[in-house]
Amino acid sequence: xxxxxxxxxxxxxxxxxxRNYVQRDLYVCSMCxxxxxxxxxxxxxxxAGKKWDNGCCSVHDGTIGSFERLGHRIRTIADWEQVVKRExxxxxxxxxxxxxxxxxxxxxxxxxxxxxxxxxxxxxxLGGLSGLTGAAATSHGLAxxxxxxxxxxxxxxxxxxxxxxxxxxxxxxxxxGILVNKFVGEIxxxxxxxxxxxxxxxxxxxxxxxxxxxxxxTEWKPALKKHFGKATWFEIDWESKRLQELGxxxxxxxxxxxxxxxxxxxxxxxxxxxGKNLSPVAWLSTALDVGGNPWSIAMAKARQTGQLLxxxxxxxxxxxxxxxxxxxxxxxxxxxxxxxxxxxQRGQPRVREVHLLGGAVGADADIWExxxxxxxxxxxxxxxxxxxxxxxxxxxxxxxxxxxIGRTAIRLxxxxxxxxxxxxxxxxxxxxxxHLADYMFVA
Numbered sequence: 001x002x003x004x005x006x007x008x009x010x011x012x013x014x015x016x017x018x019r020n021y022v023q024r025d026l027y028v029c030s031m032c033x034x035x036x037x038x039x040x041x042x043x044x045x046x047x048a049g050k051k052w053d054n055g056c057c058s059v060h061d062g063t064i065g066s067f068e069r070l071g072h073r074i075r076t077i078a079d080w081e082q083v084v085k086r087e088x089x090x091x092x093x094x095x096x097x098x099x100x101x102x103x104x105x106x107x108x109x110x111x112x113x114x115x116x117x118x119x120x121x122x123x124x125x126l127g128g129l130s131g132l133t134g135a136a137a138t139s140h141g142l143a144x145x146x147x148x149x150x151x152x153x154x155x156x157x158x159x160x161x162x163x164x165x166x167x168x169x170x171x172x173x174x175x176x177g178i179l180v181n182k183f184v185g186e187i188x189x190x191x192x193x194x195x196x197x198x199x200x201x202x203x204x205x206x207x208x209x210x211x212x213x214x215x216x217x218t219e220w221k222p223a224l225k226k227h228f229g230k231a232t233w234f235e236i237d238w239e240s241k242r243l244q245e246l247g248x249x250x251x252x253x254x255x256x257x258x259x260x261x262x263x264x265x266x267x268x269x270x271x272x273x274x275g276k277n278l279s280p281v282a283w284l285s286t287a288l289d290v291g292g293n294p295w296s297i298a299m300a301k302a303r304q305t306g307q308l309l310x311x312x313x314x315x316x317x318x319x320x321x322x323x324x325x326x327x328x329x330x331x332x333x334x335x336x337x338x339x340x341x342x343x344x345q346r347g348q349p350r351v352r353e354v355h356l357l358g359g360a361v362g363a364d365a366d367i368w369e370x371x372x373x374x375x376x377x378x379x380x381x382x383x384x385x386x387x388x389x390x391x392x393x394x395x396x397x398x399x400x401x402x403x404x405i406g407r408t409a410i411r412l413x414x415x416x417x418x419x420x421x422x423x424x425x426x427x428x429x430x431x432x433x434x435h436l437a438d439y440m441f442v443a
Contacts, residue, residue, distance in 0.1 A: 001013075001043075002014075003043050003044050003045050004044040004045065004057065004067040005029040005031060005032060005034075005036055005044075005045050006036070006039075006044070006045055006046050006047050006054070006057045006058040006063075007029060007032050007034040007036065007045075007047055008029060008031050008032035008034070009058070009064075009067060009070055009174045009177075009178070010029075010031045010032070010174070011067070012029050012030045012031035012032075013029075013030040014027040014028070014029060014030070014036055014045055015027060015028050015030060017035060023053070024037040024038055024053065025037070025038070026048055027045065029045065034047070035047075035048040035049065036048055037053045037054070039055075039056050039057035039059075039060055040055050040056060040060075041056060041057075041060045042057060042059070042060065044057040044059070044067065045057060046058075046061075059086075059087065063178070063181065063182070064084075064177065064178060064181040065083075065084045065085050065086035065087060065181055066085060066086065066087040068087070069082065069083055069084075069085060069087075069177065070083075070173070070174040070176075070177030070178065070181075071172075071173050071174050071177060072177070072315070073315060073316075073317075074312070074315050074316050074317075075316065075317055076194075076202075076232075076234075076316055076317065076320070077192055077202075077204070077234060077309070077312040077313060077315075077316050078192045078193070078194050078234060079316075080180065080184070080192055080312050083177055083180045083181070083312075083315070084180060084181050084184050170344065171310055171311045171314045171315075171340060171341075171344040172311060172314030172315045172344070176311035176314070176315065177311075179307060179308065179311055180308055180311055180312070183304045183305070183307065183308045184308065186301075186304060187238050187239060187301055187304055187305055187308070188238075188239050188240075188241065188242070188301075189237055189238065189239060189240050189241065190237065190238050190305070190308070191236075191237040192234055192235070192236055192237070192312075193216070193217075193234070193235045193237065194232065194233065194234055194235075195217045195233050195235060196224075196231075196232065196233040197232050198229075198230045198231045198232045198233070199230050199231060199232070200232075200319070200320065200321075201228065201230070201231035201232065201321070201323070201352075202231065202232050202234065202320050202321065202322045202323070203224065203228045203231045203232065203233050203234065203322070203323045203325065204234045204235075204236065204309070204322055204323070204324050204325070205217065205220050205224075205233065205234070205235050205236070205325045205326070205330070206235075206236045206238075206305075206309075206324070206325070206326040206327070206330030206331075206333045206334060207235075207236075207243065207326075207327055207328070207329075207330045208243065208246075208326070208327045208328020208329035208330040208331065208332070208358070208360060209243055209246045209247040209250045209251065209328050209329065209389075209429070209430070210240060210243040210244045210246075210247045211244075211247050211251060211430070214244075214247075216235045216237060216240075217233070217235050219433035219434055219436075220235075220325065220433055220436070222436070222437040223325075223433075223436035223437040223440050226437045226440075227437075227440060227442045228323065231323075236305065236309065236330075236333070238301065238302075238305045238333070239297075239298055239301050239305075242294050242297065242298050242301070243298065243329065245294045246294050246295060246298060246329075249294075249393075250389045250393065250429060250430070251389075251429070251430050295393060298329055299329070299332065299360075302329050302330075302332040302333045302336065302360075303332075303336045305333045305336075306332070306333045306334065306335065306336025306337040306338075306339070306340065307336055307337070307340045309333065309337045310336075310337045310338075310340035310341045310344070311340075313337070313341065313350050313351075314341070314344065314346075314350065318350075320350070321350060321351070321352045321376070322350060322351050322352060323351075323352050323353050323354070323355070324337065324338075324351060324353075324354045324355070325354075325355045325357070326354075326355075326356055326357065326359070327357040327358055327432055327433055328357070328358050328359070328360050328390075328406070328429065328432075329360050331356040331357060331358065331359030331360060331361060331405070331406070332359065332360045332361050334354060334356060335356075335359070335361045335371070338351065338354065338371040338374045338375065338379075339370070339371060339374075341374035342370045342371050342373050342374040343370075345373060345374065348376065349373070349374050349375055349376045351374055351375045351376065352375075352376055352377050353375060353376070353377035353378055353379070353380070353442075354375055354378070354379040354380065355380045355382070355440065356379065356380065356381050356382065356405060356406075357382050357406070357432035357433065357436065358382070358383070358384065358387055358390060358406035358426075358429050358432040359381065359383075359404060359405040359406045360390060360394050360404055360406060361404060361405050362398070362402040362403065362404065362405070363402075363403050363404065363405045363408050363409065363410050363411050364402070364411055365410075365411040365412040365413070368410055368411075368412040368414075368417070369412060372412075372414050372416035372417060375416060377416070378416050378417065378418050379410070379416055379417050379418070380418050380420060380441055381405050381409065381410050381417065381418070381419045381420065382420050382422045382426075382432065382436075382439065382440075383405060383406050383407055383408055383409065383419065383420070383421060383422065383423075384406070384407065384421075384422055384423045384425075384426035384427070384428075384431075384432070385407060385408075385421070385423045386423055386426065386427050386428060387406050387407050387426070387428060387429045388428065388429070389428070389429035389430075390404045390406045390407050390429060391407060394406075406429070406432075409421075418441070420439070420441060422435075422439045425438055425439045426439075
């Protein structure tokens with residue numbers, strides 16, 4: 001009889017490897033060849049190793065909501081909850097049993113620490129990498145957790161929380177389903193709303209810094225009504241509380257002094273470290289010293305949100321095409337969405353065009369090189385030289401090694417990238433959305 005395997009997430013024959021009379025019998029999955037044991041609460045299979053056996057399968061240890069739903073197709077991206085719908089009790093969460101998960105190692109990030117080998121092993125095996133099993137597959141999976149160059153606006157391992165491989169064959173399938181299950185639980189307040197249902201054209205808006213009590217869609221409405229009045233509008237809600245905290249710092253009040261103090265502290269720390277020949281571990285420690293603040297965490301969460309959104313776009317009805325609009329860290333979310341879609345490119349691009357406002361992403365050509373292939377039309381980058389928030393917060397947050405696209409042109413030479421200087425319209429970071437209807441260019 002076939003059962004779901006917590007290694008490869010496929011329903012497969014489990015062949016008896018070793019009969020035990022005190023402990024559970026050992027099996028070998030016919031699909032991935034890895035050792036398994038019966039879950040203590042259902043017929044499906046948990047992971048087993050030389051020195052440990054997991055007590056629960058991936059459903060009952062809380063990793064996923066359902067094996068069957070990992071590859072579930074959805075009608076629109078707003079149906080994302082169907083992918084994570086739970087069909088078994090998460091015994092770790094309710095505290096009824098410790099399911100025997102042994103953490104072999106941790107990846108430290110600005111958002112905390114996460115057990116990496118389980119995710120690394122699963123995705124290393126799901127990536128279509130024939131011949132990679134055991135430690136090799138786990139290593140491959142771990143190789144794509146973390147990263148994030150400073151030129152992209154990341155803080156290396158410290159600035160990127162739990163990044164999962166999103167290569168060809170993963171997004172929109174079982175691998176993407178694991179990603180959706182994991183990231184939805186880590187991105188606070190994640191939701192997708194549909195403030196307007198219209199024709200087949202789909203418009204997705206993603207915010208960055210938020211003013212206190214700001215409605216997610218309000219400042220977008222004039223431009224949306226002018227250029228996309230008959231379209232369906234989606235708004236992505238992610239880390240709203242954290243984005244409001246950053247909004248207080250960025251947009252005025254007592255927060256300005258807090259921003260100034262934070263930047264001075266960061267700069268002083270960076271200067272002290274300058275000239276030292278730091279090892280990778282020392283650099284990680286240095287980054288973590290300044291990485292546990294709302295800005296660094298939001299930068300990391302933007303990557304998670306972007307990868308999650310990419311999976312949902314590929315998982316939704318393939319006839320739909322999307323226009324993406326993002327402001328500030330919302331532009332960063334879209335950057336990672338495009339990056340993920342470009343890596344997983346299959347057939348015609350799902351994205352029609354992109355509009356980035358005051359983007360908190362680096363402008364260097366090398367980090368944008370592959371992204372245009374994820375877009376059928378153009379990527380429009382609107383920047384203002386009067387954006388003092390990005391000049392201060394973004395540059396300090398990237399050790400002064402990266403210039404944001406919200407203040408300068410994307411340096412990639414491509415027919416698909418159009419840089420538009422809106423300095424005359426936009427007097428500061430909070431003014432981009434307010435005046436969008438006046439300067440927005442739509443093909």
